[in-house]
Amino acid sequence: MTLHRTHSIIASWIAVIALPAAAMPARAAEPSLLEQAGQLFAPLPRDMASAALPIPAARVALGRKLFFDPRLSVDGTVSCATCHQPALYGTDALPKSIGARHRQNAHNAPSVLNAALQFKAHWIGDRENVETQAMKSLTGPASFGNPDDAAVIRKLAALGYTDDFARAFPGEPDPVKPERWGRAIGAYERTLVTPSPFDAYLHGDLAALQPAAQRGLETFIGIGCATCHNGVGVGGASFRKFGQVEDYWQATGSQPIDAGRYTATQDPADRFVFKVPSLRNVAMTPPYFHDGSVATLAQAVRVMARVQLGKILTAAEVDDLVAFLNSLTGVLPEDFVTAPVLAPQAFPPDHEPGPDPSPAATVPRSTP
Numbered sequence: 001m002t003l004h005r006t007h008s009i010i011a012s013w014i015a016v017i018a019l020p021a022a023a024m025p026a027r028a029a030e031p032s033l034l035e036q037a038g039q040l041f042a043p044l045p046r047d048m049a050s051a052a053l054p055i056p057a058a059r060v061a062l063g064r065k066l067f068f069d070p071r072l073s074v075d076g077t078v079s080c081a082t083c084h085q086p087a088l089y090g091t092d093a094l095p096k097s098i099g100a101r102h103r104q105n106a107h108n109a110p111s112v113l114n115a116a117l118q119f120k121a122h123w124i125g126d127r128e129n130v131e132t133q134a135m136k137s138l139t140g141p142a143s144f145g146n147p148d149d150a151a152v153i154r155k156l157a158a159l160g161y162t163d164d165f166a167r168a169f170p171g172e173p174d175p176v177k178p179e180r181w182g183r184a185i186g187a188y189e190r191t192l193v194t195p196s197p198f199d200a201y202l203h204g205d206l207a208a209l210q211p212a213a214q215r216g217l218e219t220f221i222g223i224g225c226a227t228c229h230n231g232v233g234v235g236g237a238s239f240r241k242f243g244q245v246e247d248y249w250q251a252t253g254s255q256p257i258d259a260g261r262y263t264a265t266q267d268p269a270d271r272f273v274f275k276v277p278s279l280r281n282v283a284m285t286p287p288y289f290h291d292g293s294v295a296t297l298a299q300a301v302r303v304m305a306r307v308q309l310g311k312i313l314t315a316a317e318v319d320d321l322v323a324f325l326n327s328l329t330g331v332l333p334e335d336f337v338t339a340p341v342l343a344p345q346a347f348p349p350d351h352e353p354g355p356d357p358s359p360a361a362t363v364p365r366s367t368p
Helices: 003-023 033-040 057-068 130-137 149-158 162-168 178-189 197-202 211-222 248-252 297-309 315-326
Strands: 239-241 273-275
Touching (some): 033 197, 033 211, 130 178, 149 162, 149 178, 162 178, 211 315
16 A cells, blocks of 8 residues: 555545534534623613603702602601612611601512612502602502692692792693602602613623622522513512412511512412512612511522522522622712702691591501
8 A cells, every 4th residue: 555545545534533523513602691691681771761751850850859858748757768768778778668657568668769660669569650659659648648639739839849840840731730749759760770880791891790799690690580680670570479489488587478469459369479679779778578577688698599499509609699789789879869958848837747547557558
């Protein structure tokens, strides 16, 4: 056999051996963590206005005043900011909020920051949006506690808000109405956006998340948290049963046991169903869950893994998940950090607070 023929045979064998590998389709590269995150989440918008719910400057300015004014409650003690305090990232740090006449609400106060992104308002989703929630709060027993809309309109006039409403709603023959209170508060709340390191990461800045936070994000996606906590709000876009694997109160110690949306709908399918909360700024808003039954974020992470996913997390996994959740803490808007100076009007003298006609200290159902 000649040397040339030997080389030809060897070359043929190599070609035959290499052929199957060359014929196989190339395996697609695994998506990067950033690519996975981009498929599940979205960065915050500049504001939360819509075509139907715009945010003209005069309306936002009025809404900001109303948000911080306690004189519109039945006893002059409660404003929106009472339950949604800037120093506490739009919450009040209580298990359940306290409204006018010291009435306890049925639920923990969620943060007002980025809230207009959510598909419903309230833990049980019985309000369509932040505008409806604000309007209903005026007569909600556990919120402002006013007896009726007429009382609210008289207070708005007595406190000198008539011209502000006229500027905020130009061309309206009768601008001072409860629904426009809701529109003004909503316009202000739609400006309360808090961009965070996670948003910078979603925009492509890989260094915006520390290694522990990146590991936490990978775990968050990998174990299934992002199945419910996704989108621009990292939640806030769906209803889910709290306690998919076991009864939630076994892990939280909740008393009394809250039936969730069932209290509003009376549909058995809604028993123990709540709105999935947004996790934006979650590290700054303890205590956790609808009843404030869990004090720390690490414990809340363990509870969710246990009752929703049937998983017991390691200490390292909890630490990494908490690091990721810390990356959702954003910068507070400047016009939320400080309260506006209100017109120097006293609590309307013809509406001084009287005795609470209700013997109940706690409102037993979800109210604004």
